Amino acid sequence: xxxxxxxxxxxxxxxxxxxxxxxxxxxxxxxxxxxxxxxxxxxxxxxxxxxxxxxxxxxxxxxxxxxxxxxxxxxxxxxxxxxxxxxxxxxxxxxxxxxxxxxxxxxxxxxxxxxxxxxxxxxxxxxxxxxxxxxxxxxxxxxxxxxxxxxxxxxxxxxxxxxxxxxxxxxxxxxxxxxxxxxxxxxxxxxxxxxxxxxxxxxxxxxxxxxxxxxxxxxxxxxxxxxxxxxxxxxxxxxxxxxxxxxxxxxxxxxxxxxxxxxxxxxxxxxxxxxxxxxxxxxxxxxxxxxxxxxxxxxxxxxxxxxxxxxxxxxxxxxxxxxxxxxxxxxxxxxxxxxxxxxxxxxxxxxxxxxxxxxxxxxxxxxxxxxxxxxxxxxxxxxxxxxxxxxxxxxxxxxxxxxxxxxxxxxxxxxxxx
Amino acid sequence: xxxxxxxxxxxxxxxxxxxxxxxxxxxxxxxxxxxxxxxxxxxxxxxxxxxxxxxxxxxxxxxxxxxxxxxxxxxxxxxxxxxxxxxxxxxxxxxxxxxxxxxxxxxxxxxxxxxxxxxxxxxxxxxxxxxxxxxxxxxxxxxxxxxxxxxxxxxxxxxxxxx
Numbered sequence: 113x114x115x116x117x118x119x120x121x122x123x124x125x126x127x128x129x130x131x132x133x134x135x136x137x138x139x140x141x142x143x144x145x146x147x148x149x150x151x152x153x154x155x156x157x158x159x160x161x162x163x164x165x166x167x168x169x170x171x172x173x174x175x176x177x178x179x180x181x182x183x184x185x186x187x188x189x190x191x192x193x194x195x196x197x198x199x200x201x202x203x204x205x206x207x208x209x210x211x212x213x214x215x216x217x218x219x220x221x222x223x224x225x226x227x228x229x230x231x232x233x234x235x236x237x238x239x240x241x242x243x244x245x246x247x248x249x250x251x252x253x254x255x256x257x258x259x260x261x262x263x264x265x266x267x268x269x270x271x272x273x274x275x276x277x278x279x280x281x282x283x284x285x286x287x288x289x290x291x292x293x294x295x296x297x298x299x300x301x302x303x304x305x306x307x308x309x310x311x312x313x314x315x316x317x318x319x320x321x322x323x324x325x326x327x328x329x330x331x332x333x334x335x336x337x338x339x340x341x342x343x344x345x346x347x348x349x350x351x352x353x354x355x356x357x358x359x360x361x362x363x364x365x366x367x368x369x370x371x372x373x374x375x376x377x378x379x380x381x382x383x384x385x386x387x388x389x390x391x392x393x394x395x396x397x398x399x400x401x402x403x404x405x406x407x408x409x410x411x412x413x414x415x416x417x418x419x420x421x422x423x424x425x426x427x428x429x430x431x432x433x434x435x436x437x438x439x440x441x442x443x444x445x446x447x448x449x450x451x452x453x454x455x456x457x458x459x460x461x462x463x464x465x466x467x468x469x470x471x472x473x474x475x476x477x478x479x480x481x482x483x484x485x486x487x488x489x490x491x492x493x494x495x496x497x498x499x500x501x502x503x504x505x506x507x508x509x510x511x512x513x514x515x516x517x518x519x520x521x522x523x524x525x526x527x528x529x530x
Numbered sequence: 531x532x533x534x535x536x537x538x539x540x541x542x543x544x545x546x547x548x549x550x551x552x553x554x555x556x557x558x559x560x561x562x563x564x565x566x567x568x569x570x571x572x573x574x575x576x577x578x579x580x581x582x583x584x585x586x587x588x589x590x591x592x593x594x595x596x597x598x599x600x601x602x603x604x605x606x607x608x609x610x611x612x613x614x615x616x617x618x619x620x621x622x623x624x625x626x627x628x629x630x631x632x633x634x635x636x637x638x639x640x641x642x643x644x645x646x647x648x649x650x651x652x653x654x655x656x657x658x659x660x661x662x663x664x665x666x667x668x669x670x671x672x673x674x675x676x677x678x679x680x681x682x683x684x685x686x687x688x689x690x691x692x693x
Binding site for chain 2: 156251253299494
């Protein structure tokens with residue numbers, strides 16, 4: 113039998129044929145997620161003459177980008193989708209209650225290893241952290257998925273990354289992926305399925321692996337996968353799920369194998385205006401900031417909020433800085449609240465937002481004025497991303513953002529430890 | 531045949547430059563067209579004319595999956611995007627909304643801004659005013675069919691009707 117990559121195996125199963133790298137295959141979709149842009153999906157679905165969703169149990173719809181609705185137009189979009197979801201009896205419609213899609217789907221047990229998942233959001237790659245082949249698509253093709261359950265996909269080449277470590281204390285999954293993207297470039301994994309392997313990945317929590325898979329799209333990847341292990345099984349078991357998933361066969365042909373020695377890596381920062389503009393935190397230290405944001409599908413999880421709180425505990429964020437925190441989901445909000453994390457962050461001066469994407473994409477809740485500078489745990493620092501095109505966004509880990517909020521300038525979290 | 535005046539851009543033109551997130555609550559063609567490319571070139575929405583062609587470097591359309599990005603260009607009058615390479619979601623979205631996308635390594639270095647160029651989508655060639663002709667690999671047949679039918683909506687509509 114020919115040895116196959118993970119991507120070839122998942123797409124062979126989903127297409128019902130022996131799929132090899134480079135083939136274009138029509139695949140059956142296991143899970144289809146869309147958020148606010150479900151309004152666009154719905155419009156295209158109706159224009160296509162779609163009546164019934166092919167399999168309602170495989171569709172998840174929620175709102176997270178503009179919640180609660182920030183404009184009348186956004187409210188109209190929500191309403192159109194809400195009415196449709198109710199009248200179509202979509203079982204997995206979370207409205208605006210659950211949080212950011214890429215946290216909610218794994219958290220609620222929708223994501224299983226080996227699944228083929230599509231979502232109308234580029235960071236749909238996040239679900240690769242649980243061993244799914246998961247990728248972003250557009251709204252119109254999601255309408256076609258709703259109608260037919262199928263989508264054409266090209267079987268991607270594979271880029272295998274071996275992340276050797278261990279990561280030094282104070283260095284996180286975010287620092288690791290920023291370093292990788294800094295080295296490979298914003299199109300360094302274009303169209304490819306990235307396999308994250310090695311000691312660093314094995315040692316990461318599922319939340320940490322989600323950071324890697326999430327940001328793989330920032331180097332152009334189609335999917336970014338961490339293969340399932342005991343931690344994955346434990347995560348699934350806590351949600352009443354059992355699934356083995358799949359990995360690449362030994363000897364499968366991959367485009368490239370790259371090893372990164374991260375055993376001496378310190379905190380990293382991506383400077384404006386591209387995610388691959390990455391330097392060690394020392395090289396950005398001292399740059400004054402106006403805003404610090406902790407949240408998003410990249411770094412709004414419990415361990416992220418805890419890392420920030422550890423830095424800030426009992427201390428005040430700089431008066432010069434607007435510190436904004438948005439837990440990635442309602443479950444995280446509740447847990448962080450019960451653990452006293454949110455109260456502690458609020459005592460340090462943070463404004464706590466409801467779970468949602470808002471500030472990350474400059475939709476609402478904390479836009480930047482011209483000339484302002486923000487350090488953020490999010491995933492993109494493109495010009496205009498968080499507000500004015502004349503503002504600057506720096507990307508970093510939750511600990512680095514918290515340390516920077518404390519000092520009023522970009523700071524190394526190792527230097528402000530208690 | 532696609533004919534139009536060229537706009538030339540660099541590498542990594544991302545979806546926030548093509549249509550910023552702050553305008554995405556309004557899906558209307560007018561809203562999207564009036565902000566297309568404004569963070570990359572504030573003059574663009576005012577000066578772009580029907581039929582104009584975008585010529586760019588590597589990784590065009592990187593970033594978000596927002597379909598409003600190719601839609602904004604299309605509504606602004608852009609008739610095709612030619613780039614050294616595309617980010618994959620933008621590429622798919624462009625075809626799905628009926629905006630031709632062409633991968634051509636040499637165009638960005640050969641084409642000058644405001645030049646009139648002519649593209650033969652099926653034949654895989656591009657005629658420049660200098661007389662030079664650039665070639666590119668035509669899109670796979672089934673993607674050209676989606677474009678020819680005006681995008682994925684009419685394409686799927688017909689497929690659903692045939693069932």
